Amino acid sequence: MAIKAVCPGSFDPVTYGHLDIIQRAANVFDTVIVAVLNNTSKNPLFTVEQRIELLKEVTKDIPNVEVDSFNGLLIDYMKQKQANTIVRGLRAISDFEYELQVASINRKLDDSIETFFMMTNNKYSYLSSSIVKEVAKYHASVSDLVPPIVEEALMKKYGQI
Numbered sequence: 001m002a003i004k005a006v007c008p009g010s011f012d013p014v015t016y017g018h019l020d021i022i023q024r025a026a027n028v029f030d031t032v033i034v035a036v037l038n039n040t041s042k043n044p045l046f047t048v049e050q051r052i053e054l055l056k057e058v059t060k061d062i063p064n065v066e067v068d069s070f071n072g073l074l075i076d077y078m079k080q081k082q083a084n085t086i087v088r089g090l091r092a093i094s095d096f097e098y099e100l101q102v103a104s105i106n107r108k109l110d111d112s113i114e115t116f117f118m119m120t121n122n123k124y125s126y127l128s129s130s131i132v133k134e135v136a137k138y139h140a141s142v143s144d145l146v147p148p149i150v151e152e153a154l155m156k157k158y159g160q161i
């Protein structure tokens, strides 16, 4: 059976940490759908369309990766896509508690869907979209943290170009 995995998240914006997880998931699963959560309760820097565009550009050389967005419950989206595997990255112990809670509620909602966790690459264990935004806001270089196209988009947002 071909395994279709979904990597859900905010990706506001995509970082090298995300890209590492996406690439490694694509090495393991047949298809990987990177799904941007259209979450009205967060106050994103980039629109969903911009986040999708950046994700498409930075994953264009990975043939089994698709980029999409979703609203509402992840479990409903998984059914709609006929996907059975959720992939999440784990950075620190602080991620663990929240991830355990989400994976547990998802299993309660549908026990045919499995959540897989991938440990962060040590190089990126400190990296998050929030940190990147904080650094870019004060006009410091984020070139080691995000792909060049994302760096350019951040510079535009923060009025540097």
Ligand code: ADP
Residues within 6 Å of the ligand: 008, 009, 010, 011, 012, 015, 016, 017, 018, 021, 087, 088, 089, 090, 091, 095, 119, 120, 121, 124, 125, 126, 127, 128, 129
């Ligand atoms: P969310 O708001 O759902 O946590 P994010 O965009 O922050 O969305 O993250 C999406 C996924 O990528 C999550 O599983 C998160 O743990 C993972 N991730 C983000 N940054 C890193 C990183 N540096 N290393 C490993 N995984 C990461």
